[in-house]
Structures are given as structure tokens and as C-alpha cells.
Amino acid sequence: MSPSAGRRFRAYTTKHLDELTARAGLSAEERLAVRAVATVLPFRVNTYVIDDLIDWDAAPDDPIYRLVFPQADMLPSEDVARIADLLRREAPRKELNEAANEVRARLNPHPAGQMELNVPKIGNEDPIPGVQHKYAETVLFFPKQGQTCHAYCTYCFRWAQFVGDADLKFASSDIDQLVEYLHQHPEVTSVLFTGGDPMIMGEGVLSRYIEPLLGIETLESIRIGTKALGYWPQRFVTDPDADDTLRLFEKVVESGKNLAFMAHFSHPNELLPDLVHEAVRRIRDTGAVIRTQAPLIRTINDDPATWETMWRTQIRMGMVPYYMFVERDTGPQDYFAVPLGEAYEIFRAAYTKVSGLARTVRGPSMSATPGKVCVDGVTEIAGEKVFVLHFIQARDPELVGKPFFAKYDENASWLFDLEPALGATHFPYESAPPADASELVTPTRL
Template identity: 35%
Template sequence: MNFIEGTREVTKGELQDHSITRYRVTKFYREQITDGDYYDQLKHIVEPTLKEFESPGNLDTSGEHDNTVSPGLQHKYAQTGLLLVTDRCASYCRYCFRKRIVGHQSDEIATDFNQIARYIKDHPEMTNVLLSGGDPFVLSTAKLHKILDHLLPIPHLDSIRFGTKMLAYQPKRFEDPALSALFQRINEAGKAAVIVTHFDHIGEISVNAERSVCSLRAEGVQFLNQTVLLAKVNDDPEILAATFGKCHEIGVRPYYLFQGRPVKGASHFQVSLRRGIEIVRGINQRLSGIQKTFKYIMSHYTGKIEILDLGADGRVYMRYHQNKTPEKIGKIFSRPHLEGAGWLDDLPEG
């Protein structure tokens, strides 16, 4: 198997033991990064490294198993249902936090949409559903229509979201003329159609991606972007400010900057909280007020935690952006900072 450091002979057992996925990347993305100016950074997103053998962590950093209410459906936060519709992606991100699922025949993927629809109907507090996986846009448009058959009649759902990195990996997917009817269907059902793109770096925003976003926005699709803070890839305020600025320019609202998760085989991507806070300060110094729409988030087992600052008192200040317990949402809390800490569990209580 080819690694960034060179070729190494590995057994299937070694790959499984260290949770290392095989190298898979679209021809489009490979050419996009090799022909661009950022190959030395972007290669780390898709090319394996020997560091994956020594990267500790676990495979369910956010407690997805504990929040699964029906096969393929998670209900962690009251208003949101997370629907895992496929275990496939166009390419394999080396930092993937769902590597336990992606590329495998996973039993965590939704199959019984009648059962899922019944659960959602019985929970009127759920106002939106996020289709994820894997990447929902590896599925055919016809398959996506069949999923919508179960979701669109539910009156208390007011938006349908699609989480995807396909606009970076294979933007041609969005040139499918049949997609227009899919999004029109959502809008005609009185619901918002939202695509959450996954641009980690300005070098991923191709001309093709821009064109697809422009076309879909004309169809009434709303766009948000999530980015993961990744060592050696985008741990630079200049790069991230340029990425968020470009997103804003093409009509994609920067939404989340995720702190890297301590995922087995991928925790070497994590930057320290101190460094992350410094990077976020640098980003905000470079953006105008209307471009500062992102939150620096740690998607922890207990909830989505917004990382606010490292105070002069040596404490990391945070607040819950989302939590299973509504009373905790918005509450600011802090923990003593520990040098090198990259996750809430690394910080001592007190």
C-alpha cells in the first residue's frame, strides 16, 4: 500500500487493527489537488500516512451508538434527526470520524424508512432531518426521491439537509438535471432544501464546484459549509480566512469549524486547543463582520461545544451550542487549560 512516506506491505488484519481505510480518491479530486498550488497540504486529506498506525483514539467519539433510536436514525438533539443513508463516499477522507462505517457493509445504515418515518412522526419536536452517511450524493437521484417519499409528508419537518463532500470530490454529480426536481419537490412541500458542503481548504473550491453552487442556489437551495481544523492541512489562519471568504463570495455560509476528533487512526490531525483558539482569532482578524458566521465547535459525546477562548486565568471557556439537556444549551463553563490538550476529556475538571 502506498503511504505518503513510501510503499509498505501490510496485511488486511493490520489495516483492520489500526482502523486504516484503503486509499480511494476520485480522478477529479486527484487532478484538482495535484494541478493546484496546495498539493503539499491537500494530499493529507486523501493520502494515507504511516502515522495512522500510531494514532490512538476510538471510533465513536460523539456517542452515535448511544443516540441511535432506530437503525440508521440518530436523535441526539431534540430538533434534529440524523439519518445515515449510505456507508459509501466518493473518496475516503483520512480523518473520517465514521471510518467504522465508511467503506464497509455497515448495519448502522438506514434500511426501514417506514419505521424511521413512524419515529419522526411520533416526535413533533424534530423539525429537521440531516441526510448523511457516507455521502448521500453517492446514491442515485431516484434513491434520494424514495427517501423523500417518507420524509416530505411529515408536517413538522421544516427542512431537509444533505451533508456532502461531493462538491469537492465530484462536483459533476450536481450537474445531473434530475436533481432540480428533487430540490423543487422539497421546496414545494414547504420545506427548506439545505446542502451542507464540506470544503476544508480553499484549494478544494474548484470552478466546477462554484458553478454547481450557483446553479443550485438559483433553484432555491440554501448552502452552509463545515470545515474540520486539520494539522498540516489548514491549521493556518490565512488559509482558513481565504476559505471562508471564498465560501461567502459564492453564497455558501461558513457554519462550523470543527475541532479535530480523537479518532483511532486519525487523531494525528488534531491540533491543540490553544493553537485552535489562536487560529480562530487570526481568522476573525482577517474577515469582515458579515463573513464571521462560523462557530469553532467540538462535537463531543455530551453535545456540540463552542470553544470561546483561553482566558488570562488559564482556563478554557466554552458553551454548549447543542445538548441533549435543553437547560444546558447556551451555558458558559470553563476548565483549567492543560498544555497540549485537544479535547474536553484532556482538560481536568475543577
């Protein structure tokens, strides 16, 4: 069993960063640069990750270390130098915050229009806080008490939720509004609890959000997006309310609804500890289905063998591989992004090595403003090299499943880097340009 099994949760934050990075062998200047990055982007880790997952003899190159510890070159060098200088001369907190906020504002803190485009209303009232309704059948709910995690991934696209800026937070503590909205929208069959990490909440708080949904007949599934299995499996085994949490899961299943546990695993090393295997077994025994997903991240899991190992291990443990995502266009995307052509080859190479049971996985998938776009391949049509793409999900349901094409670009790493192919003037999700060439404008990108 894990050395940290049974221990109370303890978090390490930026105030511990200098000590921890010294353990990784970083020099004083290197540690200062890391602290500068952590002034802009969030940092949080815990005893389990420190003691059970990171190989300190391999740090700072160890993949789990890189998953949770900021890297000096994650931000533009001039920004790092400026903030490092402020730290060096112990500048006032206000000045430091202003500099950090300037950098954050350039990092697209809310990709896919999540603060503006997806927020539903009840009747003519104000938008419901903490609720997104991007696809007809799926609603996302951000519980207020779930707006942190057991540890933060350095690549997290929800980083803006964790930096302490109230204007960047998106959350709600009012489940009654969501219930009312669901009654008014029977087309919604699935609710996804996300954040942050909903499993940071104790059972008492979690049940106050989940139980009111069990009586909604039109609701077929409840999903919980979480990294807890990777970063704090004690939550389901040795934490004081672990058994109560599992009984709550059983109650969801007994109500006739599917409980989908959306587990985020970024590297096979997160699957090694016995404690993770026990946590997975206990969750599955409740009747919940564990589906796995993660983004493709440069320097951490950007090779086929890593994904093959991860998917094979997940199948043996009874989990269902679900998504390989493309790193979103936010935060330090330039540092972590893998070009789409390379991403497809990594996915395909891993996919060819696993059995059909693991081929439930979809990818590489971009969760972009118009929907989830999957890169199906690279081919040549009429002498033109193209990406073959399709929507797994879309704001416009008519787009789902229909292939479309983009010019091949070896440097493109996101949907909006691409251009239409084969003589098309716009993508299916874009407005058509005017017929009069004299009025030609750049097509609208949602």
C-alpha cells in the same frame, strides 16, 4: 471547465495505492508503510481528485494529497511495522484482517456513543437502525445506499463505516420507520441525511428517502451532509441524473421546507475549479442554502490564512460559513489533532480578518458525547488561566448557551482532556461527586 468534466465516475482503491504513491515520489518502503495504514483505515479516491485537485509536483506535501492519501505515521509505528511485515510476506487475508481489526478496536470507532446513546425506538420495539436522535429537535438518518463517499478523507470520524466490518456499520434502508417516528415526535423539526455521503446515491434512490418526509408538517428543514462539492461536483453538473437531482431539491423547497446543503470543504484548493462554482450556482438556483463546515486538521489547514481564504471565497460564491470543528477523538486523532488553545487562536485570527457576513461561522466546536461545545476564548479569572466554553447544542437543553470554565491545558485537544476550573469539582454535564470526601470518585464522563 474541469478536465474530468463529463467523465463517468471512476474510483481508485487500495489496489491502486502502490502505483499512485509511486507517482508522489515515495520509495518502495514508504509505499509499503502507506499500504499498511490503508489496511486499517479506508482509502478511496477518484479521477477528479487525482486529475483536478492534487498538485503532483508538490506531493506528498500537497494539502489535497494529504487529505485523501494515508500517511505512514498516522498509526503507531509498531502497528505499521507489524502489518507491513504481513504484507511483505503475503500473509493470508484472514491473518491480515485480524491484525487490522485489533488496531481498529483501539481507535474508538464510534465516538460520542453514536451506536448506543442516540438510537431511538418506536414504542417498545427494537431500536430503529440507522437513526440517531441526539438533540430534541434534530434526527440523523444514515441511508444504507449512502455508506460510502466519492473519496475518503484521511481524518474522517466516520471511517468505521467504510472498512467492510458489518459490526461497525450503522445504516437503514427503511424510511417508513423514520416517518412513523417523526409523526410520534413532533418536537423534531430537522432531519439530517448523513453517512457516508448521501450524494453518492443516484436521484432515484435519494428521492425515495426524501419525498416521504415532505408531507410531515412538523418538519421544517431537511439537511444533506456531503463532500460531493469538493470531491465530485460533476454530481450536480454533468452526471446523467444531475438535472433530476436539482429538480428534487426544488421539490423540497416548493414543499415549504428549508433545504440545507451542508457542504464539507477542508481547503481553499477545493474551491478553485470552475466546475465547483457551476455546481454551487446550480444548487443555489434550486432555493437550497449551502452551509460550509470542516474540521481543523494539522498539516492540512492549521493556519489562519487558510481559513480566512476559505471563508472569503465561500461568501463570494454565495455559501454560508457554518462550523470549524475540532478533530474528533477517533481514528488517527493524535496525528491530526490541534490543541484547543492553538485551535482557538487560529479561529480568532481568521475570524478577525473577515466581514460580518462570514461571522456566521462557529468554532472551534467539539461534537462530543454531551453535545457541541464551543471554545469561546482563553482568559484569566481570579489568577487562574482558563478556557471559556459553552454548549451550542446539548443533550440537556438547559445547558445550551451557558458559559462554563476549564483549566487551561496547552496539550488538551478534546473535551475529555480538560479539568474543571475555579474550584469546581465537576463540569455542568457531569454528575456531582458525593459530599463525603471519603467516597470521592472520578466524576462520570458521558
